[in-house]
Amino acid sequence: MLSSEHLSILSPANGESIVWLQVGELIDGQSAEPLKNAHIVYSSTEILYIGNNELPPPREIVVGKTRPDLILSEYTMLPGLIEAHAHLFLEGSELNLQKRKEYLTLPQDQLLTKARQRLSGLLRFGITAIRDAGDRNKVGLTLSSEYKSESKKTMPYLDSPGAAIHHKGRYGSFMSDPIEEFATPEACVESRIKDGADRIKLISTGIIDFEKGQVTSKPQMSAEEVKSLVQAAKKQNRQSFAHASGSDGIENVIMGKVDSIEHGFFMTDNQLLKLRDNNIAWVPTLTPIQKQIEHAGRLGWNDKTVDHLKRIIDTHKKSLLKASEHGVIIIAGSDAGSYAVSHGVGFFDELELMEDAGLPCIHVINSATGISAQRLRFSDSIGHLKKGAKARFIFTQHSPMQTVKNLKKEKNVFFDGQFFLSANSSVTS
C-alpha cells in the first residue's frame, strides 16, 4: 500500500505537471512478459511514455528532470481492469430468489440509482471499464450517456447495448425486447442504435437446463437471422455480441459472424478452431456455474444436478485452455448480476477460474485489459499502459504474475488524477 508521501508525489496537479516513475514490474496489457524496472511518465489524464530499464524517457518529455520522481521497485503496475460482461441493473449478491424476482419490478429510476452506485463502487476494485451486457430499462444506456457527457463525474467507462434482442416468448425477456416488434432485423437494430446502443446484443439461444445437464431448447436464432442482425449492426459501425450456449446455437452465431460469443457452453473443439479462424472472441463466463455449485443447497439442487454442474464447468475449463492454446481471442467477463455473481468480487472470481483452467497469469490479465480493449474497440483509449492511453492504473505489492488471486488483495487505483485505496476484497463474497 502506498504511503501518503508516495501518493502526493504520484498525483500530478491537474493538467500542469507530469510524474516520472520507475516501477519494479509493469504489465502493459498486451505483451507476453511484464517489463522489469520500467519507466512510466504520465499526467493526470494520460500516459506520455513507457520504456524498459534501458530506455528512460527522452528529455523533451521530462523537461527539467534528470531522474524519476519516485522508484517503486517492490510494486507492480497494470492497467485498470475491464469487466466485459456485467449486468449493472442486477444485484448479483442477492441470494434470495423471491427477492431477485421482486427486484426486477422496481421502477426504472430506482434501478438506475442502484446501478449508478454499483458502477462508481467498482473503481475501488480497480475495475475501470465495463461492457454492460444489456437491460430493458435503459439503465445501461443512461449510464453510458452519463459517462460520455461533458459533466461526467469520476466513474468507470461503460458502454451498453440497451435492450438485448430476443424472440418473443423465449429466454431473455428480463433484459431484452423481442425482434417481433419490428418488420425486419435491420429495423430492430436501427431502433436500438436510435436509443443510444453502443453495440448490439443478441440472445441467440436459451440457457442450460441444470437438472438435465444440457441445453434442451432449440436455438432462438438461425444463422441467417444472426447474420442479418450482425450485418445491420456493422453497417452502423457497431459490434455485436451473442449469448449462445449449446453447440447448435453456437454454430449459428459463428456462421452469422458475431464479434464475440458470450458463455459458449458446450462449444465443440471444432468450433474453437472456427472462432480463431473467423476472429470471433470468446467470453466464457465461468463464474455463474461455479456459484450454482457453491450455493447448490440453497438452490435445492440434488447430487445429480451438482454432478452435471461440475461436469459442465470442468469441460468448459478444458475448452478454455484449448482455446488459449489455439490462439482464440479470450476476453474476461463474469456475468456479474447473475445469481451470486457480485459486481466487483465476481470479476476476480472469474479471473481465478481462468487461471484454474490453466491459463498463464499474464494471459488472464491481458484478457482483462489489453486483449479486451483491442477486440472490443472501446471509444476511449483504455486497458493498456502505452503512450496516449488514459491514466487509469493499479499499483500493487502483490504481483498478479504469481497468481491472479493477488488482484483481490489491497491495492491503489489511479484514475484520471485521483487515487483510490482498494481494500482486501478476498474475504467478502
Ligand SMILES: [Zn+2]
Ligand atoms: Zn449475461
